[in-house]
Amino acid sequence: MPQSSLPLPPGSFGLPVIGESVSYLHSPAIFMEKRQKQYGNIFKTHLFGFPTIVLIGAGAARFLFANEGQKFEMTNTPSFERLLGINSIGVVTGAAHQTLRKYLYQAFAPRALADYATTMQNITHRYLKRWEKMETLTWYPELKKYTLDIACQLFIGVATESEEALEKIYETWSDGLLSIPVRFPGNKFDKSIHAREELLAHFDKLIDQRLQHPAENQDVLTILLQAQDEEGKHLSREEVKDNLLGMLVAGHETLTSALTSLCLLLAQHPDVLVKAHVEQEQFKFSEPITQEDLKQMTYLEQVMKEVLRMAPPVVRSGLRKVLEPCEFAGYKIPQGWGVFYQIQETHQDQTIYSHPEKFDPNRFNTEKVEDKQKPFAHIPFGGGIRECLGKEFAKLEIKLFAALLIREYEWELAPRQNLERIVLPFSRPHDGLKVKFRKRGKLV
Numbered sequence: 001m002p003q004s005s006l007p008l009p010p011g012s013f014g015l016p017v018i019g020e021s022v023s024y025l026h027s028p029a030i031f032m033e034k035r036q037k038q039y040g041n042i043f044k045t046h047l048f049g050f051p052t053i054v055l056i057g058a059g060a061a062r063f064l065f066a067n068e069g070q071k072f073e074m075t076n077t078p079s080f081e082r083l084l085g086i087n088s089i090g091v092v093t094g095a096a097h098q099t100l101r102k103y104l105y106q107a108f109a110p111r112a113l114a115d116y117a118t119t120m121q122n123i124t125h126r127y128l129k130r131w132e133k134m135e136t137l138t139w140y141p142e143l144k145k146y147t148l149d150i151a152c153q154l155f156i157g158v159a160t161e162s163e164e165a166l167e168k169i170y171e172t173w174s175d176g177l178l179s180i181p182v183r184f185p186g187n188k189f190d191k192s193i194h195a196r197e198e199l200l201a202h203f204d205k206l207i208d209q210r211l212q213h214p215a216e217n218q219d220v221l222t223i224l225l226q227a228q229d230e231e232g233k234h235l236s237r238e239e240v241k242d243n244l245l246g247m248l249v250a251g252h253e254t255l256t257s258a259l260t261s262l263c264l265l266l267a268q269h270p271d272v273l274v275k276a277h278v279e280q281e282q283f284k285f286s287e288p289i290t291q292e293d294l295k296q297m298t299y300l301e302q303v304m305k306e307v308l309r310m311a312p313p314v315v316r317s318g319l320r321k322v323l324e325p326c327e328f329a330g331y332k333i334p335q336g337w338g339v340f341y342q343i344q345e346t347h348q349d350q351t352i353y354s355h356p357e358k359f360d361p362n363r364f365n366t367e368k369v370e371d372k373q374k375p376f377a378h379i380p381f382g383g384g385i386r387e388c389l390g391k392e393f394a395k396l397e398i399k400l401f402a403a404l405l406i407r408e409y410e411w412e413l414a415p416r417q418n419l420e421r422i423v424l425p426f427s428r429p430h431d432g433l434k435v436k437f438r439k440r441g442k443l444v
């Protein structure tokens with residue numbers, strides 16, 4: 001059938017101008033669930049000013065990844081673009097995106113990761129001791145500090161502990177990402193733009209210092225300043241700064257979410273925690289933990305995969321614009337519309353995952369490997385040419401954190417807290433996960 005005579009996917013555009021954005025923002029999970037039940041795995045809606053098609057499932061993700069850059073292209077709201085910067089990898093498209101990715105990848109290649117592991121472990125030990133002293137804590141904000149500390153140390157060689165001001169400026173900047181993009185003096189968006197300028201000025205100083213005195217330890221900033229293409233061309237200063245900023249957000253909010261979910265799910269599933277602890281007992285004398293050790297922790301790997309399946313930090317992709325008309329599953333996808341693929345719902349597919357609502361790391365053991373039934377069934381990091389650039393960095397940090405935590409500590413959920421999951425901008429429990437925390441065996 002010619003594309004033009006295919007129907008549009010089912011669904012509704014909602015109200016004029018605002019479309020269905022309000023109900024989506026009110027509860028993205030319920031919004032998706034209701035429409036998926038009503039219309040199936042492909043439907044149309046109207047979000048953030050665009051007629052939009054929502055795609056759910058491994059097949060749909062595969063279709064989008066295969067056509068990324070040809071039929072689809074990343075697009076951002078004007079506020080996002082203003083705050084991230086025009087040189088950011090999240091904004092740049094086409095051939096320029098691919099070139100930029102090659103440069104940035106140099107900071108996340110295996111050799112670079114091996115250098116980061118020791119710093120990650122030192123910072124982890126420091127925080128575990130801090131939480132032990134605190135005895136009761138709300139973990140989400142603590143984990144946010146922890147992941148920001150790691151990101152600042154490894155990306156720009158700065159300890160946020162000694163630079164508390166930096167943490168505050170960063171928070172103001174990131175608050176603006178979900179604000180209304182109208183600027184007037186003193187509003188959230190305006191403050192966020194100022195914070196961006198302050199952060200970039202800070203990066204400028206760091207770059208000047210680095211150019212005069214190269215750092216002893218390789219961090220992301222050093223690697224980006226030295227990165228070259230085949231012709232020996234370097235990234236411009238503006239490219240380095242915009243991408244450092246983007247990586248701070250991409251690299252620490254997502255990890256905070258993943259680690260919080262890991263701690264919550266392990267507290268709710270003591271049987272899994274016991275098994276993970278037994279595995280760690282075999283390695284407890286090996287420190288610092290090497291990449292080789294991590295490879296052998298197969299149960300920990302399964303736990304991490306299951307956490308990222310059940311509670312993916314990013315629940316849906318960034319918005320893509322349709323560059324040329326195409327079709328999927330018997331429906332037309334018109335040029336100029338927006339398209340999203342859904343990570344959360346794809347991970348709940350009953351035809352792939354048995355009892356998908358259950359937390360069960362065994363589904364990824366070598367006999368079952370449920371996710372291998374279809375390509376792109378497990379997509380916490382997206383896929384294709386825009387797959388998460390920090391995927392291996394993130395996996396390293398999650399596993400090191402989990403191994404050190406499980407070896408020596410235990411925690412229990414404090415009573416009377418709301419654990420309901422909020423998914424925007426990143427997945428987290430409503431009250432931030434309140435726990436009692438102590439060294440193993442120290443019963444209170």
Ligand code: HEM
Nearest residue numbers: 247250251254258314317318380381382386388389390394
């Ligand atoms: C558990 C942690 C993380 C998760 C779940 C995650 C998830 C994702 C997802 C789903 C995408 C693709 C979005 C799309 O298709 O629209 C993405 C892209 C990206 N991520 Fe991550 N991420 C994580 C950690 C990190 C870290 C540590 C970094 C490192 C700085 C990072 C840097 C990036 C970058 C630069 C992109 C854009 C890639 C491109 O457009 O070419 N992420 N991430």
